[in-house]
Amino acid sequence: MSSTLLIAGIGNPENKYNQTWHNAGLNFVDFFKEDLVKSNKHHSQTKQIKDEPLDSINVGDTQVLVYKSTHFMNDSGLGIAKLLSFLKIPHSSLILCYDDLDIELGKSKLQFGRHPKAHNGVLSVISALGSEQFYHLRLGIYTPESEIFTSGRDYVLSAMPEAKKEALHEGFLQSLLKLKQEFNLDF
DSSP states (O other), rough: OOEEEEEEEEEOOOOOTTTTTGGGHHHHHHHHHHHHHSSSSSOEEEEEEEEEEEEEEEEETTTEEEEOOOOOGGTTHHHHHHHHHHHHHOOEEEEEEEEEEETTOEEEEEESOOTTTOOOOHHHHHHHOOOOSSEEEEEEEEHHHHHHHSSSHHHHSEEEEHHHHHHHHHHHHHHHHHHHHHEEEOO
C-alpha cells in the first residue's frame, strides 16, 4: 500500500441518537462503506484495534480505514487519537466526517484544517490530536426549521424528519464524489 486514509465519523453511539442530525457523520461513514463494498471490487475486513472497531478496505494503492466513533460526540477525540497513534497514521491522513449547522442541508465541504468554531466533537478531536491539520468533511444540516429551536444543541439532537432524509442523502452522494476526486479513489 502506498497510502492510508482514516475516514472517521463522529456522533453519539446510543440507538436513541441514530436518527438525529448530530449523527450525520456516523451515518455518512455507513453510507461510504456500503457504497465501497457494493461496488463488488472491494471487501471490508473488520478488526478491533485498541478496543475500537475498524474496517479496512483496499482501494487500489490506498488502504482505507473506516471508523465509526464509539464515544459520545464531545469525547470523539479519544478513539481517533488512539487509532492514529497506534497505527502510526499522520494527522493529515484523517478525514473527519461530521454534521455542520453552518452549511445548508444537502451540501458539504471538504476542507483541510478548516472547521466550524462551535462544534464540541471537532474540538475534542483537535484537543486530543493537538492539531487541526486534517481533512474536515463538513456535512450540511442547516434547514430554515433549525431557526425555530432555542439552541443549536436542541436542533442537532432532534429527530431528523423523514422528509429531510432525501436531501441529506443527496449531500452524502456529493460528499462521496468529493472524496473520490480528492483522493483518487476508484470505486
